[in-house]
Amino acid sequence: MKQYGFLAVMAILMAVVFTTGAWAAGDGITIALGSEPTTLDPQIREDGGERAVNDNIYDTVLTRSPKGELMPSLAAAMPTIQDATTWEVKLRPGITFHNGEPLNADAVVYSIKRVIDPKFNSEQISFFSTIKDAVKKDDLTLQVITNGSDPILPSRLYWLKVVPPVYSKDPKFAEAPIGTGPYRLVSWKRGQSIELERHEGYWGKKPDIKAVNYRFVEEPGTRLAGLMAGEFDLITNLLPEFTRQVPKSVNVLGLEHPIIILNADSGITKDVRVRQALNYAVDKEALARGLFEGFAQVAQGQLLSPSFFGYNDQVKAYPYDPALAQKLIKEAGAEGATVELIGTSGRWLKDRDLVEAVAAYWKKAGINANVRIFEFNEYLNRLFDRKTRADAIFVTASNELLDADKSFSAYYKSGGTGASNTDAALAGLIDAARTENDVKKRTGLYHQAVKLAHDQAYFVWLLNIEDVYGLSKRLEWPGRVDARLLVGEMKVN
Amino acid sequence: MGIFIFKRLIHGLIVILGVTLIVFVVTRMVGDPVKVMLPLESTQEQRDAFKKQLGLDRPIPVQLVNFLKDIARLDFGDSLWQKRPAMEIVFEKLPLTLALTAVGVGLACVFAIPLGIISALRPGGALDRLTVFGSLLGLSMPQFWMGLLFILLFAVQLRILPTSGSATPSHIILPALTMALPTLARLVMLVRSSMIDELNQPYVKTAFARGLPFVRVVGGHALKNAGLPIMTLIGWEVIRSLAGYSVVVETVFAWPGIGLTAIQAIEREDLILIQAIVFTAAISVVLINIAMDFIYKLIDPRLKLT
């Protein structure tokens, strides 16, 4: 027993000597992700870890520039509308998958049919729910058929990773993916790491970095430790406080908007003056500076970032005006009233802190917030409860389509999972915009919806949080608004 | 012996059934996994469909029968979170926890046995008092906190060991060390006290008087006779680690063993994976207990097993 133990220790010590200093060196980089992918099939899960890896192995039909504009990727040009429900996509010629299968209309049609097949039961279905069918026209041309008109089909195609029709039927596909992207899989050691290497035959711009090693660390503190210790080159969700501590940091306006949903149908928040007062009462600038160290921007009275489709630049945030808030509350006769404010803890960046800070501001304006922090499960019960809506519910909305439709259907439109209003006019605008193919008209509809919701103060719009990344000294990366970790855009000094 | 084995197996079966039933009742009593599993914006129809797919819409007795069938077949179905067989995940993670436990307990033994013997040779001496105080300290410091301090010192300040994960053999050192500390403390105390007792026995004095070499007397005779309680403690430490105490260390160091997986499954309300993990843990504990009994028998054949 004793001798074996001793041998084990010796073996470990030897191993240390040989492996120390091996990480975070050479031409490869190491990226720490918050969670390990559960599969590497790019079409089945809605999973941040999977996306972070597969974004580099697969290409999508359309892509976005780092600033967020849609651009062709596998497509040769932007898709064109044939009639209300038909879009035509032309593909780039001469592209092959890593295993030699050709990328053609068949592959794209196959990928679309695969992901929308009810039997396949993809979690990504919400991105593609409007697509009815796809038809091949010629080898490099296909048509996408939608249920009714769907103006945001291009945004949906930005989510469509194209899989190889033959190999994807192989049971190994979920573990050893084959795509058309700039990197290909070398190994996946479950629970430990995923390694990618540069695909030398890539059709697009050749990436600078030769190899990527993904590691999975759930705890933000542990990720940070790894970055500080020089093990990682890139970590996500860096706490804003640490931007001065880490070798380098990058911040980009992200897709997350913390808001408070106010109940416009009952309770004292039924009075629009109270709802407006609750907006005026909160010093959003101070929240951005104090809680987020400046790594957040004040949301401009809408659940959209400037880069999203439908953003109305005429609408501005309610200014911080505690005197006006007090006056409005007095007028509404709601002085000293109590509002139940529901929140959760640990789900989103500083969720609890935000709720408590808002409650303190409301109190100053004369409304007592009864803050109730639930663990996530119970919190969801409250958020989804359609019968008895709480007065105020905190939520962090996130919008990966970068289009008003997704956020508005869920939170603005009467009957949406997170909506607390029954405004038929607002719902009408959102429904109309949903099927409007004319970009200009559609923009106009959303601008009206934004304005209406803003004037009615259906929400307390708080912030638009910036994504903060921690980088090692040698890594160069400007960041992206869509938070994709495209290694092809990174450089090593 | 045959009766003994039979009794033990029956008892083991009761334990395993008891544990899995508790988990079954608890997870189905309050939890609703569907809510957490689907994205925030899903509709009620999507939620209902998902519930049906999992068989959670059926009455509890039917669910229970299905569940018992699952146990009998050793197949709990696909994990809700990872969408692959839960037992596959468990078998993937179990070796990592076993490795961590083995290295941790091994490290503890390697240091504890000599330390314990040395301090037993001179009870009350400076070295002994230092050892005793050190063990008390080791027992008193919270493990998760020691782990954090190790990361801060060895990984971030000195940069000689990695912070987290399990990619290379050197990744095991810090978690194993953290795991070993309380074990080491308990073991040192035990080795020390049993050696003190043993060294005071007449046979040891006779052996010394007869001029037998020191190492042989202490290492050969005394240690061997003090072996039973020491073995018990070692076995108990292994059981402890499998019974869930590895969770803390695995969380601190992101060591992807069964403990970290358990916490992740709990967070994601993956009741299938939770069931598989608890079931495996219960079986391991039962098996180790039986194995320990056999080892006792081997060490001391006079022992009566009932």
Add this chain to the structure above:
Amino acid sequence: MTKTKANDLEQALSRSRYEWVDKLKELGRELRRDTAGFIGVVLITALVLMAVFAPLISPHDPTEQDLTARLVPPVWYEKGSWGHVFGTDHLGRDILSRAIHGSRVSLWVGVSVVSLAGGFGVVMGLLAGYLGGRTDAFIMRWVDTQVAFPGLLLALIILAVIGPSLTTVVLVLSLNGWMVYGRMTRSAVLAIRQSPYVEAAEVVGCRWPRIIFRHILPNLTSSLLTLGILEFARIVLAEAALSFLGLGIQPPATSWGLDVSMGKNYMFMAWWLVTIPGCAIGITVLAINLVASWLRLISDPQEREKQFARHMAGSMRKAMVLKAETERRQP
């Protein structure tokens, strides 16, 4: 007749009172001989006082946030101030006040779990040991089965499902820890049952509850006390670990384990966030362990003799050395 009886009783009582005082005095004397035990007792007394008077001695409300004074370092740093002796956390809350209030949770959980689990375990052990037969078999089977459960894992799951809080933590830890008392009580009862005075009580016709609680239980006090204190230390650590994992005490309540877990994200720029509550746990548990090992020493006559001999030998050695020294110097 009756008068003399009353007098006797009074005398007996007063004598026993003296004995009690004497015992305490002797305990004090022992304590002074054992430095480690002494330190332990002093620390625990201080902790209990701190917990009881927490609202009076803590400089701030432990949940009061100040977003303008986040992560202020302790007073000995340039940026520190006497307003926050140990600095503030990521929400600008005073670390010292949180540490002081955290002692309440730790001690409260420890006391409740030890009394709940201990009470239940002792009763079960007494019943099993005294009644024997089927009761014994049933209770011991139960203990054996539950001991073989993966305890912490089950505790985590139960806490996650029914929702972690102070009450549930106490309940789950009690459910998990009563077996050790049961086993120990049972084996002690089996030993004591054979003793003449229990047999005498049985012969006289005492009923079994009386025998158990009046004749047997008092004899177990010292060993149960030691066990209880050891368990107390274990429970304090367990509560801290559960809270650290996020399945124990929930905010806005304070707990040392919770503070370490929230502080670990800020460990690299503000070490005091994890160090202060971590030290608090360590010191508390160490103090309890010191007291427990001292109690074990004095309650074990063999150990006591040894310790006394060691003490005497030590002072003799010292005297001899002194003597030798003076002799060497004199010529």
